[in-house]
Structure formats: C-alpha cells, structure tokens
Amino acid sequence: xxxxxxxxxxxxxxxxxxxxxxxxxxxxxxxxxxxxxxxxxxxxxxxxxxxxxxxxxxxxxxxxxxxxxxxxxxxxxxxxxxxxxxxxxxxxxxxxxxxxxxxxxxxxxxxxxxxxxxxxxxxxxxxxxxxxxxxxxxxxxxxxxxxxxxxxxxxxxxxxxxxxxxxxxxxxxxxxxxxxxxxxxxxxxxxxxxxxxxxxxxxxxxxxxxxxxxxxxxxxxxxxxxxxxxxxxxxxxxxxxxxxxxxxxxxxxxxxxxxxxxxxxxxxxxxxxxxxxxxxxxxxxxxxxxxxxxxxxxxxxxxxxxxxxxxxxxxxxxxxxxxxxxxxxxxxxxxxxxxxxxxxxxxxxxx
Numbered sequence: 001x002x003x004x005x006x007x008x009x010x011x012x013x014x015x016x017x018x019x020x021x022x023x024x025x026x027x028x029x030x031x032x033x034x035x036x037x038x039x040x041x042x043x044x045x046x047x048x049x050x051x052x053x054x055x056x057x058x059x060x061x062x063x064x065x066x067x068x069x070x071x072x073x074x075x076x077x078x079x080x081x082x083x084x085x086x087x088x089x090x091x092x093x094x095x096x097x098x099x100x101x102x103x104x105x106x107x108x109x110x111x112x113x114x115x116x117x118x119x120x121x122x123x124x125x126x127x128x129x130x131x132x133x134x135x136x137x138x139x140x141x142x143x144x145x146x147x148x149x150x151x152x153x154x155x156x157x158x159x160x161x162x163x164x165x166x167x168x169x170x171x172x173x174x175x176x177x178x179x180x181x182x183x184x185x186x187x188x189x190x191x192x193x194x195x196x197x198x199x200x201x202x203x204x205x206x207x208x209x210x211x212x213x214x215x216x217x218x219x220x221x222x223x224x225x226x227x228x229x230x231x232x233x234x235x236x237x238x239x240x241x242x243x244x245x246x247x248x249x250x251x252x253x254x255x256x257x258x259x260x261x262x263x264x265x266x267x268x269x270x271x272x273x274x275x276x277x278x279x280x281x282x283x284x285x286x287x288x289x290x291x292x293x294x295x296x297x298x299x300x301x302x303x304x305x306x307x308x309x310x311x312x313x314x315x316x317x318x319x320x321x322x323x324x325x326x327x328x329x330x331x332x333x334x335x336x337x338x339x340x341x342x343x344x345x346x347x348x349x350x351x
Contacts, residue, residue: 001062013039021046022059032071038063039076048148052184073180075172080191081164082225083132083149086217091115091131091159098215100200103127120199124171127199132162163221165194175234176319182328189327192231195222232325237318239330240311255279258286 003017003024010016012035013025020043027037046055060070092115093108103121109130110116117130133154136142146152154160167175167190175190177183183190195218202212214222223229259282287297315330322329 019043024059036074036076038068045142045144048144052187056180074178075169075180075183077166077168078172078183078190079164079166080187080194080225081162082221083145083160083162084217084220085155085158086161088157088159091161096129096201098201098203098205100202100205100212102198124168124174125194125198126166127194128162128164128166130162130164131159133160135162165191167194174236174238176237176322176328176330177234178328178330186234186328188226188228188231189234191225192222192233193236195225196233197236232327234327235318235322235325237315238311239315240308252279255282255286258282 001019001021003019003022006016006018008016010025012027014028015026017024017026022043023041025039027035027039029037031037040059042055042059046058049055050058056073060073064070096106096108096118099106099120101120103126105120105122107119108115109118115131116134117128120127120129132145136145149160172178172183172190175186175193177186177190201215201218203215204212223231225231256279259279292300319329319331
C-alpha cells in the first residue's frame with residue numbers, strides 16, 4: 001500500500017496519510033477515548049473490488065503489521081448505494097413530486113436548467129439521487145464503474161441514476177448498529193429502513209398512508225439491494241443516556257462560572273469563599289434569581305423523571321423487537337449477556 005503523508009492534522013487527529021485504497025487519520029492518544037485513535041476511510045474502489053469484510057481485513061492487518069493492537073472496529077459512517085437505468089425523459093423534477101420523507105430539507109441541483117441531482121435531508125441521515133455517469137465524466141473520473149455495471153456506456157436514451165444513503169454514527173446507533181459485525185450483518189435491514197421508513201416515493205403523498213401506493217420504480221429500489229427481496233427494516237430507537245457524572249460536571253462548571261462573573265447590569269458577583277459550602281450558597285442564590293419555587297422544582301424533576309422512564313421503556317421495547325426480528329440489539333439494555341442463548345416469549349427474555 002502506498003500513502004502520501006499530509007503536512008497537517010485535522011479535527012483532533014495529528015497525522016494523516018492518504019492513498020488510493022485508504023485514507024487514515026492517527027490520533028495522539030494511545031488508548032482510545034471519546035473518539036477512535038485511528039480513523040480509516042475506505043475508498044469506494046477498494047470496497048467494490050474487495051467487498052466490505054476483506055477491505056476492512058486488509059487495513060487492520062496492515063495496522064497490526066506496524067504493531068497496532070486492534071481493540072474494536074466500529075462504523076463511523078456508511079454510504080449505501082444502488083444504481084439503476086431510467087429513461088432520460090423521466091429524469092426531471094417531476095420524478096420527485098411524490099416524495100414522502102421524514103426529512104424537511106430537499107435541495108435540487110441543476111445546470112443550464114437540466115437536473116443533475118437532488119439531496120434529501122442532511123446531518124446524520126441523508127440521501128442523494130444523481131446522474132452517476134455525468135458525475136464520473138465531470139468530477140470523479142471513476143470509469144471503472146462501467147466494469148461494475150457490465151456495460152461499455154450508458155445507452156443514449158437512458159440515465160444511470162445512483163440512489164445513495166449516507167448514515168453517520170448517531171443514525172447507526174439509533175438503528176441498533178454498534179460494531180462493524182452488526183453493520184455488515186444488517187446492511188439489507190439498514191437499506192430497508194432507509195427506503196421503506198425514512199424515504200419513499202408514493203402516490204398521493206399528502207393523504208393518509210392507507211391511500212398511498214409506492215411507485216413501481218421505488219419498489220425496485222426497495223427490493224433489489226444485495227439481491228434480498230422484501231428485507232426487514234431496521235428498527236429505530238434513540239437511547240436515553242442519563243449519565244450522572246456528565247450532568248454533575250456540567251452543573252459544577254456552571255456554578256463555578258456563575259460565582260466568578262458579574263453581569264452587564266452591574267450586579268455584584270455571586271462570589272463566596274472558594275469552598276464546597278460557598279458554591280452551595282451560590283446555587284441557592286441562583287435559585288432565587290431564577291425565581292424557582294420548591295413546588296416548581298419538584299414538578300420539573302418529576303416531569304423529567306417520567307420523560308426519562310418513557311424513553312427508556314420505548315428503547316427497551318425496540319430492542320426486544322430487534323431481537324425478535326434477528327436484528328442487532330443492545331443486549332445491555334435488556335440485561336442479556338452477549339454470549340448467552342435466549343428465546344423471546346410475550347416480550348420477555350428466557351434463557
């Protein structure tokens with residue numbers, strides 16, 4: 001493997017190397033913390049050529065050759081795609097008139113009034129539909145895609161349209177995906193969630209879902225990924241993380257800041273002696289300034305407790321459903337050991 005060493009770091013990573021097959025970022029920390037100390041981007045040609053498992057194996061073996069100890073491999077971002085030929089006269093804005101999506105933002109990209117692509121959503125989960133042949137010709141020069149497609153060129157009356165979903169770490173975690181094994185084993189389920197739950201193209205998009213029918217071309221997208229017909233969608237559920245240490249640290253930081261400053265109205269600092277007792281007095285003064293009574297505080301705490309309980313119950317139910325469907329699940333939230341054999345009965349786990 002050949003790499004160029006870049007002269008600078010980026011986003012918390014001290015050393016960057018870039019090659020045709022991979023790009024690798026190395027952090028300074030020997031032990032991983034909130035971020036991985038090695039972040040690898042697998043180039044698209046490498047994935048198409050070797051497949052996901054072998055592409056990962058090649059780079060992990062290379063890292064081990066230089067004495068890295070691989071603790072765990074987790075997906076930070078995945079891009080799933082499918083390419084299809086559609087008639088040239090159907091590739092226009094009318095194609096997206098029947099969009100049914102959880103995202104609010106849709107951007108169209110045109111050149112000389114001709115549609116080049118559309119992006120739906122942004123952030124942790126998004127989708128792009130674009131003319132891949134045009135992108136190859138004008139930007140990427142990835143002419144090897146024609147070998148993947150098995151055609152010498154795109155027919156004159158057709159467009160090679162790529163449907164591509166991008167999922168970042170938070171979206172993957174919401175779908176129960178933590179490790180690369182989780183990810184690879186559930187690619188069809190992730191695709192099914194994206195194309196059946198998150199984005200669809202249907203008749204009567206403003207009507208009730210019972211009055212809508214998925215368009216034929218989108219049914220092909222839903223059911224041809226990896227050759228899996230009618231895949232089961234991954235189940236989305238956000239984990240409720242109530243970390244006492246993190247919240248306590250934030251409270252202490254705010255109290256320290258409050259004790260150290262005056263405000264723009266010329267009020268005196270709420271300064272007490274630098275001690276635990278002094279900061280407790282600052283907190284009491286803060287309650288008086290905010291005008292919060294004991295009754296209001298009690299109601300706020302009880303409302304928050306109830307919200308956390310509902311969130312945890314919903315997350316646990318989603319993981320039971322994931323387990324029942326054979327999908328990756330957060331075993332810790334269910335009180336299940338990863339290496340145990342369990343069966344599900346009436347929403348309960350039995351060893």
